[in-house]
Amino acid sequence: MSRAIAVIGGTGPAGTGLALRWARAGETVIIGSRDSARADQTANMIRQRVGANARVSGMENSAACVASDLLMLTVPFEGQAALLKQLKPSIRAGSILIDATVPLAASVGGRASRTLGVWQGSAAQQTAELVPKGVSVVAAFQNVSADVLNGDLKEDVDCDVIVCSDDPNATQTAMELAVKIPRIRAIDGGKLENARIIEQITALLIGLNIRHKGHGGIRITGLPDAAYKTLAPQ
Amino acid sequence: MSRAIAVIGGTGPAGTGLALRWARAGETVIIGSRDSARADQTANMIRQRVGANARVSGMENSAACVASDLLMLTVPFEGQAALLKQLKPSIRAGSILIDATVPLAASVGGRASRTLGVWQGSAAQQTAELVPKGVSVVAAFQNVSADVLNGDLKEDVDCDVIVCSDDPNATQTAMELAVKIPRIRAIDGGKLENARIIEQITALLIGLNIRHKGHGGIRITGLPDAAYKTLAPQ
Numbered sequence: 001m002s003r004a005i006a007v008i009g010g011t012g013p014a015g016t017g018l019a020l021r022w023a024r025a026g027e028t029v030i031i032g033s034r035d036s037a038r039a040d041q042t043a044n045m046i047r048q049r050v051g052a053n054a055r056v057s058g059m060e061n062s063a064a065c066v067a068s069d070l071l072m073l074t075v076p077f078e079g080q081a082a083l084l085k086q087l088k089p090s091i092r093a094g095s096i097l098i099d100a101t102v103p104l105a106a107s108v109g110g111r112a113s114r115t116l117g118v119w120q121g122s123a124a125q126q127t128a129e130l131v132p133k134g135v136s137v138v139a140a141f142q143n144v145s146a147d148v149l150n151g152d153l154k155e156d157v158d159c160d161v162i163v164c165s166d167d168p169n170a171t172q173t174a175m176e177l178a179v180k181i182p183r184i185r186a187i188d189g190g191k192l193e194n195a196r197i198i199e200q201i202t203a204l205l206i207g208l209n210i211r212h213k214g215h216g217g218i219r220i221t222g223l224p225d226a227a228y229k230t231l232a233p234q
Numbered sequence: 235m236s237r238a239i240a241v242i243g244g245t246g247p248a249g250t251g252l253a254l255r256w257a258r259a260g261e262t263v264i265i266g267s268r269d270s271a272r273a274d275q276t277a278n279m280i281r282q283r284v285g286a287n288a289r290v291s292g293m294e295n296s297a298a299c300v301a302s303d304l305l306m307l308t309v310p311f312e313g314q315a316a317l318l319k320q321l322k323p324s325i326r327a328g329s330i331l332i333d334a335t336v337p338l339a340a341s342v343g344g345r346a347s348r349t350l351g352v353w354q355g356s357a358a359q360q361t362a363e364l365v366p367k368g369v370s371v372v373a374a375f376q377n378v379s380a381d382v383l384n385g386d387l388k389e390d391v392d393c394d395v396i397v398c399s400d401d402p403n404a405t406q407t408a409m410e411l412a413v414k415i416p417r418i419r420a421i422d423g424g425k426l427e428n429a430r431i432i433e434q435i436t437a438l439l440i441g442l443n444i445r446h447k448g449h450g451g452i453r454i455t456g457l458p459d460a461a462y463k464t465l466a467p468q
Contacts, residue, residue, distance in 0.1 A: 113424075113428075145456060148456065158455040158456060159455060159456070162438075162442075187442065187446075188445065188446075189438070189441070189442065189445075190347075190441055190442075190445055194347075194438065194441060196434075197434045197435065197437060197438040198438070200430075200431045200434050201431065201435065203431060204396075204423070204428065204431040204432070205454075207423070207424055207428060208396075208421065208423065208424075208454060208457060208461070209457075211422065211423075211424055211461075212421075212422075212457045212458060212460070212461035213458060214456050214457035214458055214461060215456040216454055216455065216456045216457055217454070217455040217456045218452055218453065218454060218455065219452065219453040219455055220439070220442060220450055220451070220452060221392040221393060221450065221451040221452065221453055222379060222382065222392060222393070222448050222449040222450045222451045223442060223443075223446045223448035223450055224446060224447060224448050226446070227442070227445075227446035227448060
């Protein structure tokens with residue numbers, strides 16, 4: 001990627017994990033947080049793990065939106081809508097916003113293995129309603145375990161990332177970003193509306209993790225090789 | 235299995251495919267159909283493919299329910315409730331009914347890559363409301379490609395079967411049945427309510443199949459070995 005990736009909500013487990021892996025892959029990453037001091041802390045932690053030449057910095061969320069047109073949103077569902085309304089003036093026209101939000105019932109005190117119904121169909125479709133015109137929303141990375149991302153950097157990530165968007169260029173960008181993380185395969189999952197199923201899968205995986213004490217992910221089998229984007233040619 | 239498996243709706247692609255694979259594994263299989271002549275035809279076809287010693291017979295659906303207390307339901311969603319109401323007097327107390335039904339929007343003329351909302355939460359939970367008291371409902375096999383099951387018997391099935399039920403004994407039985415099919419792994423997916431997510435995954439896979447021209451399945455990664463039931467010890 002020539003452009004920086006701004007991880008909005010980058011101090012949480014999912015955001016930190018993605019930022020860590022992308023910094024490790026040599027990408028330029030901006031950690032966004034409500035609190036710029038916390039963002040700096042996370043950036044420093046990532047630099048310590050990846051090495052001094054890691055290109056990672058911390059910013060307040062709205063400054064991060066101004067600084068990049070490639071946004072990765074990793075916030076709990078209960079904060080998603082309010083944050084997007086607040087950030088709306090700062091999100092640049094033409095930006096790509098990748099959303100990993102899952103409407104877990106835990107957002108309202110329920111179980112993380114259950115989901116809430118979202119009027120628009122999915123958290124990602126709610127996001128699409130809240131971003132400025134001309135911003136492309138992509139749903140991706142919901143099913144990747146934050147524990148695995150934040151774990152041993154020598155251990156690859158055994159998970160496929162299904163990418164859904166109504167903008168094929170944005171899908172392409174998110175797929176390229178996904179395969180920067182070793183062993184992740186990216187699959188074009190079609191329109192943004194399909195995010196409603198991918199989001200549910202996260203709740204399933206959380207349930208399986210609780211039941212079986214694991215860090216579940218998914219792989220899609222049975223598609224032709226061309227359907228799987230990987231970093232190195234297969 | 236010591237008991238016969240009665241596949242209700244066994245002349246459709248999913249039912250025929252499962253029956254074929256179980257007959258091949260040496261199980262005793264009853265093909266159930268609205269029309270006993272069609273059931274016989276399918277049983278004959280399976281015998282031709284598996285060999286003369288295949289233990290497979292055809293029956294009308296209600297006769298198949300009377301003949302076995304291990305039922306595998308593979309009917310399109312639009313016929314599910316009516317069929318269960320009709321079969322209710324024939325389903326034996328203490329039976330296990332494994333349901334692979336998915337509420338695809340295609341049931342009402344919509345797309346097979348979309349689902350309908352079911353009042354009870356899932357097709358399997360609807361089934362649980364319609365069977366006689368004392369019958370244990372299990373949700374399983376929704377994500378296994380019928381094309382793959384019906385394909386070359388030398389080709390194994392690259393898919394995990396997530397099994398959901400409120401009756402642990404019934405879960406166990408369905409898991410044992412799943413791993414009779416080479417390379418399928420069975421995973422305890424917890425309560426029957428979780429079927430709502432597994433059912434959605436089928437619509438996702440159908441969408442991926444259309445988009446990428448494949449026969450998609452899923453594998454769950456990242457759980458400890460003990461979470462995966464396989465036929466041979468790993």
